[in-house]
Amino acid sequence: MTFLVDLAIVTVSCLALGLASKYLRQTAIPAYIIAGIILGKSGFDLISSEASYDFIQWLGRVGVILLMFYIGYEFNFKGIKEPGRLFAGCTDFGVNFIAGFALGLLIGMSLIETFILASAVYISSSAITISSLIENKRLIYPEAETVVWLMVFEDIILAILLVVLTSIMSGSLALIPVCLATTLLLIVFTFTLIKRLSNFISPLFERDDEIPILLIFALIFGFSAIAYLLSILLPCHISEVIIAFFLGSALSGVKSSRKLFEATISFKNLFLTIFFFSFGMMFQFQFATLFSAYFILVLFALITLSVSGKFISGALIGKRLHGSLETGLRVGAYTTPRGEFSIVLLAVVIGTRTGNYELLVSLVVAYVIILSIVGSGFAKHGDRIGKGIYKLIRLP
Amino acid sequence: MRISELPEIGTKYEIESPKGDKVAVIFLTTGEIELYVLEAGAEKPSVTRLTPEEARRVGSVLTGALLTIEHEDVEVSFSDISDLRINIHVCPVTKGMVGKSIEDLAIRKRTGVTIIALSRKGQSIISPPPETVFEEGDLIVALGEREQIKACAREILGQV
Numbered sequence A: 001m002t003f004l005v006d007l008a009i010v011t012v013s014c015l016a017l018g019l020a021s022k023y024l025r026q027t028a029i030p031a032y033i034i035a036g037i038i039l040g041k042s043g044f045d046l047i048s049s050e051a052s053y054d055f056i057q058w059l060g061r062v063g064v065i066l067l068m069f070y071i072g073y074e075f076n077f078k079g080i081k082e083p084g085r086l087f088a089g090c091t092d093f094g095v096n097f098i099a100g101f102a103l104g105l106l107i108g109m110s111l112i113e114t115f116i117l118a119s120a121v122y123i124s125s126s127a128i129t130i131s132s133l134i135e136n137k138r139l140i141y142p143e144a145e146t147v148v149w150l151m152v153f154e155d156i157i158l159a160i161l162l163v164v165l166t167s168i169m170s171g172s173l174a175l176i177p178v179c180l181a182t183t184l185l186l187i188v189f190t191f192t193l194i195k196r197l198s199n200f201i202s203p204l205f206e207r208d209d210e211i212p213i214l215l216i217f218a219l220i221f222g223f224s225a226i227a228y229l230l231s232i233l234l235p236c237h238i239s240e241v242i243i244a245f246f247l248g249s250a251l252s253g254v255k256s257s258r259k260l261f262e263a264t265i266s267f268k269n270l271f272l273t274i275f276f277f278s279f280g281m282m283f284q285f286q287f288a289t290l291f292s293a294y295f296i297l298v299l300f301a302l303i304t305l306s307v308s309g310k311f312i313s314g315a316l317i318g319k320r321l322h323g324s325l326e327t328g329l330r331v332g333a334y335t336t337p338r339g340e341f342s343i344v345l346l347a348v349v350i351g352t353r354t355g356n357y358e359l360l361v362s363l364v365v366a367y368v369i370i371l372s373i374v375g376s377g378f379a380k381h382g383d384r385i386g387k388g389i390y391k392l393i394r395l396p
Numbered sequence B: 001m002r003i004s005e006l007p008e009i010g011t012k013y014e015i016e017s018p019k020g021d022k023v024a025v026i027f028l029t030t031g032e033i034e035l036y037v038l039e040a041g042a043e044k045p046s047v048t049r050l051t052p053e054e055a056r057r058v059g060s061v062l063t064g065a066l067l068t069i070e071h072e073d074v075e076v077s078f079s080d081i082s083d084l085r086i087n088i089h090v091c092p093v094t095k096g097m098v099g100k101s102i103e104d105l106a107i108r109k110r111t112g113v114t115i116i117a118l119s120r121k122g123q124s125i126i127s128p129p130p131e132t133v134f135e136e137g138d139l140i141v142a143l144g145e146r147e148q149i150k151a152c153a154r155e156i157l158g159q160v
Helices: A004-021 A030-040 A050-074 A077-081 A085-106 A111-122 A127-135 A140-166 A175-205 A212-232 A240-251 A257-284 A293-322 A325-334 A341-350 A353-380 A380-393 B053-062 B107-111 B144-157
Strands: B002-006 B009-014 B022-028 B032-036 B046-050 B066-068 B072-077 B086-094 B114-120 B123-126 B139-144
Touching: A004 A030, A004 A050, A004 A257, A030 A257, A030 A341, A030 A353, A030 B123, A050 A140, A050 A212, A050 A240, A050 A257, A050 A341, A077 A085, A077 A140, A085 A111, A085 A140, A085 A293, A111 A140, A111 A293, A111 A341, A111 A353, A127 A140, A127 A175, A127 A341, A127 A353, A140 A175, A140 A240, A140 A293, A140 A325, A140 A341, A140 B002, A140 B066, A175 A212, A212 A240, A212 A257, A257 A341, A293 A353, A325 A353, A325 A380, A341 A353, A380 B009, B022 B139, B046 B053, B086 B144, B107 B114, B107 B144, B139 B144
Parallel strands: none
Antiparallel strands: B002 B009, B009 B022, B022 B032, B032 B046, B066 B072, B072 B086, B086 B139, B114 B123, B114 B139
C-alpha cells in the first residue's frame, strides 16, 4: 500500500504549489514540474520505490493521452479559410521554428536534437494564452480571434511534428518511411472505424449509467493500445498520443458525444498535473551542467531569441491582418508563454531516454519554467507591452 | 451581426453601431455569458460575466418583455403585430379570495382579466375551470392588458 503514500505525496505537493501559484496569479504548470523536481529522483527522492516511480509515470502518460484527445476533440480547422489565417499560422511557425533551429545548430546539437528544440521553442502554451485573453478582457478585439487561431494552427503543426519526430526517432533511416506510413494508415483506420461505428456508438452515449464513460475510455485506451502493439510488432515508434488526438477529432463528429467528452476533462486535468509532476520527478538534475556559464548563456540566448521571435512574427501578422503594428506587438505578447506543449512534445518524442539527451532536456525544462512565468507576465500586460514597444520603435 | 467561433473559449456574436460602438456577446464553453461593450475610441471595454439566468433576463428586457420588480409582471410584445401588448401578471392569492371560485369573483366580467394558470403546492393547473376554488398559498397567473391587470389588482386582489 505504499502506492497510497506516494500518491498522497504527489497530489498534496501539487495541490500546495498549485494553490500557491494561483494565489500569486501565476500559471501552475511550472509549479507542478518544480514539485516533481524537488520530491523526485534529483531532489529528496521521496517516492518509495522504482515501481512507484513507474506507476506515477504511467498515470502521467494517461494525462498526456487525455490532453491530446481533448485537443483533437476541440480541434476545428474551419477558420483556415478566412483571409490571412494561413499566412498568420505559417509566419508564426516559420519565424519561431527557424529561431530555435538556428540556435540548436549554433551550439552544436545533432540535427534531430535541433529539430526537437526548434519544435519546443515554436509552440506557445494555449492554456496560458487563452486564459490571459479572457482575464484581460480582450475578446472583443479582432486580434483575439487571430491569437486563438494561432493556437489552433499550432495544434495542427504539433500533430504533424509529433508524427514526423516519432517516426524519425525510430532509429534507422530505412524505417522512417515505414513508420510514417504505418502512423498515417492507423490514423485513416481510426477515422474510418469511428465513422462506420458512429450509428452504433452514439445511442450508447445517451445512456444514463456507467456505459458511456466506460465506452469513451475503452475507445481511448483501445486505440492507444493498438498504436502501442503496432510499435512492438514493427520496430518503430508509433505514438499513442497522436492516435488519441485523431480519435478525439473523429469522435467530435459523433452525435451525443459532447457530454461524455466534457466528463473526460476533469480526468485530463488530474492526470495531466500528475504528468507534469512525473516529468519533473524523472528529471536528472545536474548542478554542474545547470549552473555552468555555458548553459546559462545558451539558455539566455534561447529565451531572448524566442521572445523576440514571437514579437517579430506577431508584428508581421498584425501588419498584414489588422494593418497595425501595435496590434501585432500585442499578438506577440499574448503568444509568448510556452508551457504544456513543449514539455509534452519533449516527453513523447524522447520518452524515457532522457539520459542520452541531457543537455536538450535540461535546456527545454529550464526554458519552459522561465518562459511560462515570464511569458504569462507578458501576456497579462500585453496591452502595455505592445504599446511600450510600439512607442520605442516609433521614437527615433 | 458577426458570428465567430473561438475554439476553447466559445462563440462570439458581435455588432457594431454606426457610431462605431461595439457590443459583443460571448457564450463561453463554461456555460456563462460575457457581455462586452466597447465605446468608439475608448481604451478599454466594459465587461460583465452573466449566468445563463441573468443573461436571459437581460435578453428579455432587450427584446421587449418587461419585468417589473414589485409584481412579477411580464409584458409580451410581438414583432409582427406592433400594437399588441399582453401583460402576464403573477401573484399570490389574497385573503379575500380564499374559499371563493373564479366564477364567484367574476374576475373576467369585472376586470377583463383571464386567469390562465394556477400554481398550487408546486403543481400547476393550466386554464383552471370557472368553478376552481382558490386556496391559501395559491399563485395565480393572470393575463390581460396593462389597464385590465391594474383593475384586477385593485378590485380582486385588493391592492392599491
